[in-house]
Amino acid sequence: MGLIKKIQEMKQEMTRWRQKLHQTPELAFEEKQTMRFLIRTLEDMDIETHGLAKTGVIGVLHGKNGPGGPAIMLRADMDGLPIEEKTGAVHSSRNPGVMHACGHDGHMAMLLGAAKYLSQTKNFEGTVYFVFQPAEEHIGGAQEMIKQGLFTKFPAEEIYGLHNYPGLPLGMMATGEGAMLAASDDFTITVRGKGGHASHAEAATDVLGAAADTVMQFKELAKKYIPEGEPAALSVCTFKTTGEAHNALPDAANFTGTIRTFDPVLHQKLVDEMVKIVDAIEAKYGVALDFDMKKGYPVLVNEKVATAFATEVAKDTVGDKSVMNPVPRTMGTEDFAYYLQHKPGNFMGIGTGSGKLGDKNYTDIHSAKYDFNDAALPIGASYWVNLVEKKLPLLTPPSAIDGTAPPPSAPKP
Known part of the structure; x- marks a missing residue:
């Protein structure tokens, strides 16, 4: 062809x-x-x-x-x-x-x-x-x-x-x-706490520390559970806070990312371990974490x-x-x-x-x-x-459909 x-x-x-x-x-x-x-x-x-x-x-x-x-x-x-x-x-x-x-x-x-x-x-x-x-x-x-x-x-x-x-x-x-x-799920983590002045950090909640700790634990999670050679990823792709001033501690931070896998068992294991990390971070830092997982493509x-x-x-x-x-x-x-x-x-x-x-x-x-x-x-x-x-090959030659096909040859004597 x-x-x-x-x-x-x-x-x-x-x-x-x-x-x-x-x-x-x-x-x-x-x-x-x-x-x-x-x-x-x-x-x-x-x-x-x-x-x-x-x-x-x-x-x-x-x-x-x-x-x-x-x-x-x-x-x-x-x-x-x-x-x-x-x-x-x-x-x-x-x-x-x-x-x-x-x-x-x-x-x-x-x-x-x-x-x-x-x-x-x-x-x-x-x-x-x-x-x-x-x-x-x-x-x-x-x-x-x-x-x-x-x-x-x-x-x-x-x-x-x-x-x-x-x-x-x-x-x-x-x-x-x-x-x-691969299959994919997208996640959003929002960390909420108490903001404050940078000179009185003890009076605020360590929102940034909690968020950064979560990100680093997610990275370690990927290293621990994704076998070498297995096409899979757990990646954090954005990180934002409500603060913009150099001397103000934010009261919230969020980060987003994606999980991509071929193995559904591995996929669920990563999600389960992420939930455990989020719960532990809440207890450790005294913050509230919202964990939103959006189902992606199969x-x-x-x-x-x-x-x-x-x-x-x-x-x-x-x-x-x-x-x-x-x-x-x-x-x-x-x-x-x-x-x-x-x-x-x-x-x-x-x-x-x-x-x-x-x-x-x-x-x-x-x-x-x-x-x-x-x-x-x-x-x-x-x-x-x-x-x-x-x-979808043609089953009948066009000439046979429009009537232009030549008549059959007469049998030989």
Whole structure:
């Protein structure tokens, strides 16, 4: 199969789409301008569109023989991140404090490219649902899509996803059967006590000491319970107090962080030990601690058969030597995991890096300087088309359907 020539010729158009989307990023469930752009672009391709989950868009395309037959879903995420862009690109974000730092603009453009090609050729049987999902970043738009009837209103046998990997060289793809991305919980600890003047610390509560002690014990907890080589993390990521003056002791402090694991037993052990630490800190310092744990995304688990199929399509697209399977488990998270709890499917990584495999000198996603590599657009769009045409092959030649097939040859005497 390889890269599809006609899609390669569409690179400039896909680049325009991608860079336009990059200029107008929107946060979770606020993707109204993005939604309008997607609907308009899909309808220009004569693809039927439906709204779902506030700002989500579903494009429906039937194959050469019309409705009926098998159906699959292809998903791209839509939302940006609350980051002030620092790429310096001509197409930089025009929305202050918001940018496409995770490459969702590229995901949408690749899926649009595949949709346009397939709408023109319809060289497949059954139905393809193009799923443009809002709110992937931390809120779980996939859950909302499912709650609002994604799989009942648009019945499909399987679902496939694609995400850019800037640490993977351009032209490579990566996936693996089973657990691929971690589960996550986010926590917030608030320490409350009595503030006061810095010269009379004995009259105040040691709020900062209690908070700092908790942070250090959490770090030791991670070292103690996470086995060497096990992909897991317990990280404190922010630390704030109510005080700003150099001579005033704060009456409250809070810090936030995340737990990421593949092993549910380890995950629960870490949470249980964190609770013990919090209780001990309260008694030791005479402070009140509020411990809020917010459930995050589950482990992303690729189904065996769908992953074997997606791997073959990736090899057909970029070559056997350019596909990594199995791929090392990573601590990233993805709400595509919720779809895979309901349907067989696969989540594939597509390389967008400019270096060699193993090169650490690259700008990662979620960086204010990250910009999707447009050279990957024809690769991703070709992968999508190859997947559809291989999964939903035409059962009857078009000539037999429209009556132009030649009559059978007369038997030889």
